[in-house]
Amino acid sequence: MQQLKDRISSDGQIMGNGILKVDGFVNHQVDPSLMDACGREFAKRFKDSGATKILTAEISGIAPALTTGIHLNLPVVYARKTKPVTMPDQVYLTLAPSHTKGRMVELIVSPEYLANNEKVLIIDDFLASGATILGLARLAEASGSKIVGIGALIEKDFEGGRKALSKLDVQIESLACIKSLDNGKIEFVD
Amino acid sequence: MQQLKDRISSDGQIMGNGILKVDGFVNHQVDPSLMDACGREFAKRFKDSGATKILTAEISGIAPALTTGIHLNLPVVYARKTKPVTMPDQVYLTLAPSHTKGRMVELIVSPEYLANNEKVLIIDDFLASGATILGLARLAEASGSKIVGIGALIEKDFEGGRKALSKLDVQIESLACIKSLDNGKIEFVD
Numbered sequence: 001m002q003q004l005k006d007r008i009s010s011d012g013q014i015m016g017n018g019i020l021k022v023d024g025f026v027n028h029q030v031d032p033s034l035m036d037a038c039g040r041e042f043a044k045r046f047k048d049s050g051a052t053k054i055l056t057a058e059i060s061g062i063a064p065a066l067t068t069g070i071h072l073n074l075p076v077v078y079a080r081k082t083k084p085v086t087m088p089d090q091v092y093l094t095l096a097p098s099h100t101k102g103r104m105v106e107l108i109v110s111p112e113y114l115a116n117n118e119k120v121l122i123i124d125d126f127l128a129s130g131a132t133i134l135g136l137a138r139l140a141e142a143s144g145s146k147i148v149g150i151g152a153l154i155e156k157d158f159e160g161g162r163k164a165l166s167k168l169d170v171q172i173e174s175l176a177c178i179k180s181l182d183n184g185k186i187e188f189v190d
Numbered sequence: 191m192q193q194l195k196d197r198i199s200s201d202g203q204i205m206g207n208g209i210l211k212v213d214g215f216v217n218h219q220v221d222p223s224l225m226d227a228c229g230r231e232f233a234k235r236f237k238d239s240g241a242t243k244i245l246t247a248e249i250s251g252i253a254p255a256l257t258t259g260i261h262l263n264l265p266v267v268y269a270r271k272t273k274p275v276t277m278p279d280q281v282y283l284t285l286a287p288s289h290t291k292g293r294m295v296e297l298i299v300s301p302e303y304l305a306n307n308e309k310v311l312i313i314d315d316f317l318a319s320g321a322t323i324l325g326l327a328r329l330a331e332a333s334g335s336k337i338v339g340i341g342a343l344i345e346k347d348f349e350g351g352r353k354a355l356s357k358l359d360v361q362i363e364s365l366a367c368i369k370s371l372d373n374g375k376i377e378f379v380d
Contacts, residue, residue: 013276021276028277029303030252030266032259059268062220062252067260069222076220078249082291086211087218101272113219 001041001175004153005188007034014181018128018159019099026125026153027060038175039067042123042151045173046072049149051121053077055114055136057096057107064153065123074121077114079107079136088112092142096135099128107135109143116144127152127174130161137168154178157189191231191365194343195378197224204371208318208349209289216315216343217250228365229257232313232341235363236262239339241311243267245304245326247286247297254343255313264311267304269297269326278302282332286325289318297325299333306334317342317364320351327358344368347379 013021025031042064054076056065062078069076083091087110098105114120120140122133127150137147147170155162155174158181162172177189203211215221232254244266246255252268259266273281277300288295304310310330312323317340327337337360345352345364348371352362367379 015276019276023274023276023300024303027274028267028270028300030256030259030268032256032266033263035256036260058249059252059270062249063256066220066222066225066253066256069220070226070257073223076222077218078220080218080249084213084217084291086205086209086213101274110213110218113214 001038003034003037004176007031008154008176009186012186014184014186018156018181020154020156020178020181020186022154026063030063035063036067038064038153039069040071041175042068042173043071046121046149046151046171049121049171050119051148052119053114053121053145054123055079055109055120055140056123057081057132057136060125061123064125068121068123068151077109079109079139081105081107083108092139094135094138096132107132107139109139111143114140114143114145118143118145119148120145121149121151122147123151125153127155127161127172128159130164133161133165149173191228193224193227194366197221198344198366199376202376204374204376208346208371210344210346210368210371210376212344216253220253225253226257228254228343229259230261231365232258232363233261236311236339236341236361239311239361240309241338242309243304243311243335244313245269245299245310245330246313247271247322247326250315251313254315258311258313258341267299269299269329271295271297273298282329284325284328286322297322297329299329301333304330304333304335308333308335309338310335311339311341312337313341315343317345317351317362318349320354323351323355339363
């Protein structure tokens with residue numbers, strides 16, 4: 001998606017350790033009109049997926065998942081990383097490594113909102129190693145739901161996430177796919 | 191806003207301790223079309239505020255802030271509760287008590303995205319004691335910005351937040367104002 005790639009080229013910052021900082025339009029400050037356009041694009045790409053629910057992880061997945069939900073008219077569930085007092089004692093919980101936190105984090109979903117037989121579209125900000133998305137997929141499978149698609153705003157091709165997700169055998173879409181961050185240069189896959 | 195009040199009446203759950211659970215459409219599962227309608231309503235109410243930026247707190251403020259940002263065409267900044275590796279060392283940080291966590295949490299904003307002379311519209315999911323919103327207001331003031339309005343999806347009138355915020359002397363809007371949760375009944379202010 002050219003609009004997102006252009007924004008990454010102009011405002012993305014390479015932090016070292018393979019970290020791309022997009023805090024100015026995705027992760028701390030959000031550009032709502034860009035995010036809305038990304039949601040519309042995901043909706044177009046997944047219109048035939050049969051999804052009945054969108055699943056993401058707090059925090060940074062919420063914005064793209066919400067705009068996708070607006071355009072597909074589907075409810076959005078975001079996995080929590082800490083269990084709030086409003087959640088029942090019995091939950092779906094899995095662990096996933098956090099790239100930016102440098103430790104394992106919990107991903108928790110209440111059975112109230114991820115029921116048997118949902119068709120789940122996973123939307124997140126980044127597809128890097130695929131570990132967070134695999135965690136979300138485990139939660140969905142634990143609930144008896146089926147993954148029908150995976151969408152990420154930004155894919156870091158060099159971290160191999162797409163291969164890690166291939167065992168799920170579903171449509172995977174990223175709106176900007178980065179080949180390399182070497183030598184201080186953001187290079188996209190054509 | 192009748193649509194939100196109706197949803198609270200049908201799907202909100204009283205948890206005790208003055209906690210209203212709205213996890214089915216705001217806090218864990220989000221109803222995108224309701225959230226979009228709430229954003230449109232905030233945009234209407236704050237169209238003359240002169241706001242240049244929307245400020246909220248992760249996690250549950252992101253959805254209503256984003257849809258308001260879409261309709262006002264304004265960037266949205268969400269205060270982080272932990273400092274990610276992508277954030278500079280020098281930040282705006284304040285503490286606010288969390289009602290649902292039962293402890294103080296940090297609210298952190300990078301000076302990169304909250305600059306001098308912004309006109310800030312604060313949007314959050316709940317206005318209860320007002321402590322989180324006062325924390326956001328302190329961050330904005332620390333950056334040299336000015337608060338021009340405060341919007342909350344759900345106000346718990348009996349917790350006195352509106353009075354606590356009155357010293358800010360700005361327009362305060364809630365889309366559903368709850369008078370009481372006593373006796374297992376959700377009662378709205380007319």
